[in-house]
Amino acid sequence: MNENESDALGHNRRDFLKGGSxxxxxxxxxxxxxxxxxxxxxxxETKAPAVKIKVAVIxxxxxxxxxxxxxxxMPHADxxxxxDIAAVCDTxxxxxxxxxxxxxGAAQTPDYKTILDNxxxxxxxxxxxxxxxxxxxxxxxxxxxxxxxEAPLAGSIEDARDIALAAKAARHLAxxxxxxxxxxxxxxxxxxxxxxxxxxTSLLARAQWHKKTNWRSTxxxxxxxxxxxxxxxxxxxxxxxxxxGSHQIDQAGWFLKALPxxxxxxxxINFWKDDRDVPDTVQAVFEFPGGVRMIYDxxxxxxxxxxxxxxxxxxxxxxxxxxxxxxxxxMFKEVDSPLFGWEVYADKVPFYKDTxxxxxxxxxxxxxxxxxxHPIQLDPLTSTPLFCALYNFLRNAAELDAxxxxxRSSYGxxxxxxxxxxxxxxxxxxxxxxxxxxxxxxTAVKANEAILGNKRVDxxxxxxxxx
Amino acid sequence: MKxxxxxxxxVALFLLATMSLPAADQLATFSARxxxxxxxxxxxxxxxxxxxxxxxxxxGMIQVxxxxxxxxxxxxxxxxVEAKGDVFIPVRSLKSVEEDGKHYSDRMDEVTYExxxxxxxxxxxxxxxxxxxxxxxxxxxxxxxxxAKGDLAICGVTNxxxxxxxxxxxxxxxxxxxxKTAVKMTDYxxxxxxxxxxxxxxxxxxxxxxIFKWVVGPARVATTESK
Numbered sequence: 261m262n263e264n265e266s267d268a269l270g271h272n273r274r275d276f277l278k279g280g281s282x283x284x285x286x287x288x289x290x291x292x293x294x295x296x297x298x299x300x301x302x303x304x305e306t307k308a309p310a311v312k313i314k315v316a317v318i319x320x321x322x323x324x325x326x327x328x329x330x331x332x333x334m335p336h337a338d339x340x341x342x343x344d345i346a347a348v349c350d351t352x353x354x355x356x357x358x359x360x361x362x363x364x365g366a367a368q369t370p371d372y373k374t375i376l377d378n379x380x381x382x383x384x385x386x387x388x389x390x391x392x393x394x395x396x397x398x399x400x401x402x403x404x405x406x407x408x409x410e411a412p413l414a415g416s417i418e419d420a421r422d423i424a425l426a427a428k429a430a431r432h433l434a435x436x437x438x439x440x441x442x443x444x445x446x447x448x449x450x451x452x453x454x455x456x457x458x459x460x461t462s463l464l465a466r467a468q469w470h471k472k473t474n475w476r477s478t479x480x481x482x483x484x485x486x487x488x489x490x491x492x493x494x495x496x497x498x499x500x501x502x503x504x505g506s507h508q509i510d511q512a513g514w515f516l517k518a519l520p521x522x523x524x525x526x527x528x529i530n531f532w533k534d535d536r537d538v539p540d541t542v543q544a545v546f547e548f549p550g551g552v553r554m555i556y557d558x559x560x561x562x563x564x565x566x567x568x569x570x571x572x573x574x575x576x577x578x579x580x581x582x583x584x585x586x587x588x589x590x591m592f593k594e595v596d597s598p599l600f601g602w603e604v605y606a607d608k609v610p611f612y613k614d615t616x617x618x619x620x621x622x623x624x625x626x627x628x629x630x631x632x633x634h635p636i637q638l639d640p641l642t643s644t645p646l647f648c649a650l651y652n653f654l655r656n657a658a659e660l661d662a663x664x665x666x667x668r669s670s671y672g673x674x675x676x677x678x679x680x681x682x683x684x685x686x687x688x689x690x691x692x693x694x695x696x697x698x699x700x701x702x703t704a705v706k707a708n709e710a711i712l713g714n715k716r717v718d719x720x721x722x723x724x725x726x727x
Numbered sequence: 728m729k730x731x732x733x734x735x736x737x738v739a740l741f742l743l744a745t746m747s748l749p750a751a752d753q754l755a756t757f758s759a760r761x762x763x764x765x766x767x768x769x770x771x772x773x774x775x776x777x778x779x780x781x782x783x784x785x786x787g788m789i790q791v792x793x794x795x796x797x798x799x800x801x802x803x804x805x806x807x808v809e810a811k812g813d814v815f816i817p818v819r820s821l822k823s824v825e826e827d828g829k830h831y832s833d834r835m836d837e838v839t840y841e842x843x844x845x846x847x848x849x850x851x852x853x854x855x856x857x858x859x860x861x862x863x864x865x866x867x868x869x870x871x872x873x874x875a876k877g878d879l880a881i882c883g884v885t886n887x888x889x890x891x892x893x894x895x896x897x898x899x900x901x902x903x904x905x906x907k908t909a910v911k912m913t914d915y916x917x918x919x920x921x922x923x924x925x926x927x928x929x930x931x932x933x934x935x936x937x938i939f940k941w942v943v944g945p946a947r948v949a950t951t952e953s954k
Contacts, residue, residue, distance in 0.1 A: 340837055655833075663784075666817035670759050670786025678761040682783055687822065687830040 310335040310342035311658045316366075316375040318396055319388030320350035320359030323410065327385055328362040330647050334654070341654045347375050352484070372396055376403035383434070383657045385650070386410060389490040390497065394419040401430045406657035408650065410438035412506045412704050413697040415498055417723070420701035424726055427694035432664055432683050434656040437697025440649035441511045443690050446587030447580065447645070450619060454515050459573025460597065462516060465546075465554035467508040469500070469567040474532050475540075475560050492536035494712065499538040500558040501525070501711055502704040508569050509546060509707070510692070510700040511580075512554045515571055520546040520554070520703055522718045525710030531561035542711050546703075579616065585644045590616030652689035659686055699724045754790040754809070755797060757902055757943035765816050765939045770932035771920075778931065780839055781828070782821045785941045787814035789855065789904075796860075799896045800867045805860050808873075812855035814941065818845045835929075838922050844882050852880040858892075870895035870905070881915040900945055907938040 317328055331343040345363040349372045350356040360368040375381055376399055383406035386396050393414050400407045407427070414420040427435035441447050475492060479485040490496040491503055498506075513519055523546050527539030541559040548554065568581035575597035580589045592614050593603070607618035663686050667679050692700075702723050710717045763785040769778050791797070792809025821843075823835035843851075855877040862872035870893035879888045890908035897903055911933050912919065920931040 662817075662819050666784050666786075666820045667761070669817070670784050670815070671761055672758070675761065682761055685783065689833070 310340050311662075312342040312344045313383055313654050313658055314344045314346040314381045315383040315385065315654065316347040316349060316378075316381050317345065317359065317363070317385045317387060318349040318372045318375065319386060319392075319410075320348055320352075320355040321387065324348075324350070324355075324385075324387035325359055325362050326646065327387055327650065328359060330644070330650055331385075332363065333647065334651060336647075339651065341651060341658060343650070343654055346381050347378065349375055352487070373399070376400055376405060382406060382661065383408070383654060385653075387438075389487075390503070391415045391419075391490070394423055397423045398426050401426045401433060401435070404433065406434040406653070406660070408434075408436045408438060408653045409697070411510075411692070411697060412498060412502050412701045413437055414701055415496065415502070415705075417702055417705050420698045421726065424694040424698035428726065431680050432660060434653060434660055434688070435694050436649070436653045436656070437692040437694065437700065438649065439507055439510050439692035439696060439700060440645040441507055442514060442692040442696065443649035443652045444587050444645035445643060445648055446589060447511070448690055450578070450580065450589055451515065453619070454571060454578065455517060457573075458576070458600075459571060459578055459591075460575030460594075462550065462552050462571070462573055464552065464572040465512040465516065465548075465570065466572070467505075467512065467554065467556050467567075467569040468565065469504045469508065469558040470563050470565060471560060471567075472563040473560055474534075476532075476534070476536075489536075492534075492538050494537050497538055498704050498708045499527070499711070500540075500542045500560070501527075501544060501556070501707045502701075504558055505542070505544070505556055505707070506700045506704040508567075509554065509556060509703055510696065511569055512546070512571070513548070513699075513703075514696075516548055516552060518548045518550075518552075519699060519721070519724050520548055520719050521721075522547040522716060523703070523707045523710045524716040525707055525712075526714045527711040531559075539711060544707050544711060546707070578619070582645065587643065587645060589619040591619050592616055649691060652691045656688045656691065659688070695726060698726060753793055755792075755795070756788055756790050756946040758788045758946040759786045759814075760901060760942045760944045762942040763940050765821070765937070767821070767935050767937055769935040772928065772930045777826070778823065778831075778835070778929070779826065780821045780823050780836075782816050784820040785814060785816055785939065787853075787941075788812060788946065789814075789902075789943055796871050796894065797896055797900070797902065799898065800864075801896065803860060803863065803871070805863065807857065807859045810855060810858040814853040814855070815850040817850055818843050818848065834922075838920055842917050842920055848882050852878075853888075854878045854880075861891075868895075870903075875906070879910065881910075881912075882917055884915040886910075886914055902943050904941040904943065905939065907936055909934055909936050911935075 315331065317324055317331070320328075328345060328348065331345055334341055334343040345366045347367040347369060348356065348359040348363050349369050350359060351370045353370070356368050356370060360366060369375060372384075375384060384396075384400045385408040386393055386400070387410045388396060390410075390412055391414070393409055397407055397409045397413075409423065412420070413423050427433075475489075477488040479488045486493070491499070497503065501509075509520075523544055525542065525544040527542035529536065529539055530541050532540045540561055541557075543555075543557045546554040546556065566581070568579055570580075571578045575594055577592045578589060579592070580587065582588070590609060590611070591603070592611070603617045609616045609618065660683055663683055664679060667675075667682055671678060703719065706717045706719055706723075761783070763783070765782045765785055767780045770776065771778050789810060789812030794803055795808050795810060796803045818840060821836070821839055823831035823839065825831050855875060857876040859874045860871055861874050864871055873892050873894060874889065875892045876887070876889050878885050888908060888910070890906055892904055892906035895903040895905070912935060913933050919933055920929060922929050
């Protein structure tokens with residue numbers, strides 16, 4: 261990208277460099293700096309009560325319970341949204357009980373249809389095994405619920421397409437794919453930085469997920485064992501590349517503003533030689549336009565260096581990773597790269613032979629302060645990508661409900677076309693939508709196909725289109 | 728109280744009410760249609776010299792008498808016309824925008840709602856009391872220019888206002904009503920905004936401009952009054 265080229269969001273390198281210079285000046289003046297917006301309210305203001313939204317969580321495995329724990333933190337501080345967990349659902353009694361304990365006061369049900377019948381519940385979060393998403397998501401949209409569907413949306417392209425098309429048709433509802441990185445404040449802070457060409461010519465992307473875990477849950481009987489361990493069966497799971505990798509691969513494409521054109525994969529069961537048929541270690545190389553490749557690997561047999569994502573450019577490399585639930589990022593500059601100015605004041609961390617310049621929201625200066633000079637504290641519990649994603653989902657849901665109510669009160673209930681048109685113009689908080697969720701499934705399914713077949717698969721552009 | 732007395736009383740009240748209203752069958756009712764926009768512009772301190780908020784939602788209705796221009800090119804004498812109306816804007820539909828219309832900031836939206844006491848006063852109301860045609864259109868595509876008198880209620884405080892409004896009858900029997908007026912927010916007991924945003928400290932001026940385009944069309948459903 262040259263200096264004057266803009267991307268679709270209107271970012272360009274020259275503007276960003278100008279912004280950097282202004283930021284430096286303002287920093288010296290004690291004013292503007294580059295950090296993501298906090299939810300901290302100015303002191304002394306009276307606040308409106310938060311809008312309470314009744315939400316249900318369907319699927320109460322470990323991730324479903326993490327979702328409950330995250331929802332219980334809303335409203336945080338002065339945020340205008342309060343999650344009211346009205347019901348939790350799981351077909352497995354032990355999970356239902358544990359989920360219910362995490363959400364005191366929520367109705368507990370093994371049947372998701374009872375949730376969909378409840379008119380007071382406006383939104384559902386689907387965190388069931390992937391292959392169960394389609395039935396629940398379609399029924400929820402049909403019942404008029406806002407839907408947050410965990411990623412991957414489905415285990416097959418066909419199922420993902422059905423979900424995405426239903427979501428596309430339901431413009432009056434918020435539908436969000438659980439690619440939570442797309443709502444993460446840190447990533448959103450970094451996106452214009454990367455898109456403006458600050459890293460120089462895009463060269464390479466790399467991501468990994470390393471963890472020593474058997475990915476297996478114990479159970480009291482063989483039937484339950486199979487149901488609980490659906491991720492270990494390739495009939496019901498896209499394996500590591502789908503369940504984990506789809507988030508990281510989607511993120512690379514998001515930052516590069518491109519979809520992969522081919523994938524070469526391989527995988528094997530090297531360590532956990534039990535009855536699973538899903539590889540415990542996978543590698544894949546994704547080809548992007550312009551000769552850029554993303555190298556991905558994941559393993560359940562070694563935990564070294566955990567998980568992170570890298571972007572490499574001719575001027576600098578960028579590392580993004582979640583540390584103790586909080587997103588962080590560092591830039592590693594080449595000696596011949598242009599000086600922004602603000603990095604002089606930024607936190608720096610030694611990384612073996614390199615120095616990482618902190619790009620973490622709120623950390624571009626040693627201690628971010630507000631206009632009165634008071635330190636701004638970021639709360640790690642409410643800065644996680646999942647918190648940001650769920651918050652944006654509920655905020656979008658509330659916004660759509662309010663706009664629909666206002667529209668009907670202003671123009672009557674008959675003008676459905678006008679209502680849909682107006683709701684389509686509502687500015688939504690950053691979140692992965694149905695198309696991005698669908699495209700992530702296309703990539704994951706084909707990457708899994710490449711991994712299981714030890715082969716290269718061309719990714720046709722038309723596969724990514726919703727027809 | 729005897730039943731006959733109650734009936735007689737109600738009839739008397741009905742007659743009194745009817746006499747005080749314009750003949751209902753002579754009034755044409757127009758109700759709000761989508762396609763309008765309310766824009767509020769204000770000034771602020773040096774970091775953000777101007778600010779603006781917009782709503783795409785303007786509800787309400789207007790009733791007009793026989794002398795009101797509802798067709799393009801209609802000849803209407805200058806002077807007072809028979810008209811009354813009620814207009815409202817849901818406060819939460821107001822969003823802060825950049826000059827080019829892009830959304831500005833969630834935080835600014837929240838501050839707007841807080842200052843307008845949104846949970847308590849959910850709508851901004853305008854009640855039209857008098858409409859006077861002061862200028863006929865110079866061409867078929869030009870609007871009729873009126874002086875409008877009415878009451879504007881913000882945050883539960885009502886003030887009498889006078890403004891110029893342009894009414895353009897459209898080919899599809901709709902009316903496009905546009906206009907602008909300036910008000911002082913302190914007249915409505917709304918304190919100027921004084922807030923720190925990430926991009927700097929914002930202090931707003933007292934006077935704001937209200938700029939609107941309201942589209943109305945023949946009422947789809949008869950109102951209670953016109954039944």
